[in-house]
Amino acid sequence: MNIDLTATLIALLTYFGIAALMAISLNLEYGVAGIPNFGQAFFVSIGAYTAAITYTRLLPLLAGQSFINPCGATLAQALQLRSDIMRTMPAVALGNFVITLLIAAVVGGIIGYLTSYVILRLKQEWYLALVLLVGGETVRIFVRGYEPVICASNGISGIAGPFAWIGNTQAASILFALLVLLLAAATFWYSQKLVRSPFGRLLKAVRENEQVALGLGKNVARVRAQVMFIGSAIAAIAGVLFALNLGFVSTNDYVVNMTLDVWVMIVLGGLGSSRGALLGALIITVLDRLTAITAIQFNRSGIELEFNYVRYILFGMILLLVLRFRPQGLLPETPFTTPAHDHLVQESANA
């Protein structure tokens, strides 16, 4: 049984960082604000598609080259061009990367914002979840069948990380992993700050009783839209990183199972708590990587069992067990005191 430990660890950390971003995003949307986003894979895919577009169209532009159609006959040529640019022009590679992140975040955020207004018209509670799920799937089908974005079902490959110009591939992947973790940490810090503020207080109120919040003058629709903007932007960033890590973009990855994985993460970790989201992301990523490795080992050693199937059964059971026996999750939402509380404590002390 030969496994490259270093490579596995690097891959694990990278996947964890990406999963953390998705988990924090969903936790913000559902755990804190009560919006059941069952279509998160869709918002993640926005990031991936953005990367596909920028890396096939913007990248050559930045490098001073002309555009080659990435689909059809000129596919190999376009691929070679991308590869050459990424390997020889660091400034362009990094520049394109940053621009991609920004565009993805903005586009994802805007789409999230608009989606939430559309959802306003729904009557029953769970229709929300269904529409998000179905909507996401619909777009996926259209992108799959419609050529322009990512060459229909063929997908676009040759989307490398921004460090491909470094000679050493392992060093490049380590740098990428560190970058991903950095972004995850920054997002974690940001979401904590967001939640421990009057805005967080407002979100909790809206989550608990929307009608009363309205009656107290809060524009519930706008608040939800704001949360969706933030959550979708984060999801889109995760999508960019996911695509770069994988090296290609295809519609097959952004399916319902991805959304489900993230839900398991936040339920396991604890709804409403950012730390819980991180823990959930970690545990699920580890299990995911372990099952992937086991599946490969099984295949190699000729064992008949397709272990990847077991992965889903395992995740489903984890979800059910948590919901049944520890619904608050592993790291439940700790009631924190807003600064106002400290102020009153101070006041009492002074009196």
Add this chain to the structure above:
Amino acid sequence: MLEVQDLRKEFDGLQALDGVSLTVPKGQIVGLIGPNGSGKSTLLNIIAGTIPPTSGQIRFDSHDITRSSADDIFKLGLARGYQDASLFFQMTVLDNTLLPVKQQRGEHPWYAPWRRVWNAEEQTNATSASQRLSQVNLRSHFNKRASDLSGGQMKLLEMARSLMGSPKMLLLDEPTAGVAPALALDIFRHIDTLCREAGITFLIVEHRLEMLFEFTDSVYVMHMGRVMAHGTPEEIEADAAVREVYFGE
């Protein structure tokens, strides 16, 4: 302050409100009574903007609020209380109280992560919250979860909370329901003080008639979706038709 004109509401063929008109002059405490099912709660819900009327007009402080949304109505200065305590039970007493404050910069997601931007404002709000809570003897409980309070304390908190938005008028739906008589009297005295000292107008739906009559300037009686009588408490008390509707049936 508040003028309701010929308000009608139909639900699936049922006429819940059949042409209701009433006026609440500024600075007064007006009562609204009637047997169950007479449409009082529906009326309150429509005024507060939770449900839309079928026809009619509502004016508040010279604004037309007939079809305004609940949050816009609150922002204009008309706040409401609910029959069942409508607190945010998973939040602390203080957080509940701080929520209605208008125009908090910290509530905007752009500013929220940067404490320095909203800290001063939050502290000012905390101080005024502290004062309001002291008025209803809840100051020492500020850190408790709202669900840990007693029923009476919850009602008081609700009132303190409604006041934080600096309302010009309060709609109260059975503010003393299920509360011990001593506390009920307390609540009414509090309402009276607020009216006389802060100039807040009140429209109160109540069943505790004796207390209501003692504190109100005028009373409307509703029956089957209509206003059947209106007058001073003494006049209403003496009205035979009202007695029949309330006690005869």
Add this chain to the structure above:
Amino acid sequence: MTVTLLIDSLLRSLQVGSLYALMAIGLTLTMNVVRLPNFAHAEYITIGAYTALVVSLGVSSNPVIVLGAAFIVTALVALASHLTVFRPLEKQRTSTYTMLLASFAVGLILRYILFLLADTFELFDKRIQIPLEIWYRSNVMILTNIFFWVVPSSIGLVIALSLLLNYTPLGREMRALANNFDLARAIGIRVNRVVNLTWLLVGGLAGVAGALLGIYTSVNPLTGWFAILPVFAAAILGGLSSFPGTILGAYLVALSENTIMQILNSYLGLDFSFKTAIPFVIIILVLLFRPRGFTELLPGSRGLQR
């Protein structure tokens, strides 16, 4: 577009629509009596299909036995999922979203167990063996015995269910539960018994529908999952409460997927791969613009009547 093509697609719409109707009715029943949007319903269908497949391969090709086995096995699985997962969660007063999530998880587990079994025993994309006979042939269409199995059985079961709901004591109790849960309990209806029987019924019907589906097309672990979105679309068109509406919705969805898709393809060149998007589009449009679906158009069809 030739007449043959048109008639062929209409026939397909009829068959598929009947199957969707049977599946959607079960879903509507679950949502009304037990108040749960059950995504695992998809897997009940698949389990029925696989049961039928296994029975027809190993035991007997007699359609009655095959369908009967599908009914029984799936009914038991549905009941088991209720007793082990949904009921305990309901007692914990979980939110609707969490129940939805749980039903997803149940479906996921069942689906991948089926994947494992299919993988081990090489049962991917097999068709249930009922000897094919052509029963009618003309210039424009061919009707096989499969058509005569699928359509009348589905419609027959739907009618049987309606009769059960409207004219039997059990049906009355189920409707009472659907209309007002607390009141029904207060007047002494043995809620647990009715709920359990509902689950058995819903599971059984889904199983038979799956078996029929497996006769009509081939069987793989994703069979139910592919059918569930059109089924949800049909149920939503029926306003999640009216039987006639749901049946109408089912045929409408089938028609859109087959005949309308065919028309779009022939005249607008729209690729068939968009076929799967059609029920999604229907769901979104209905939920946004007419959430009660067909309920208002059909007289007396509220609250699980008729």
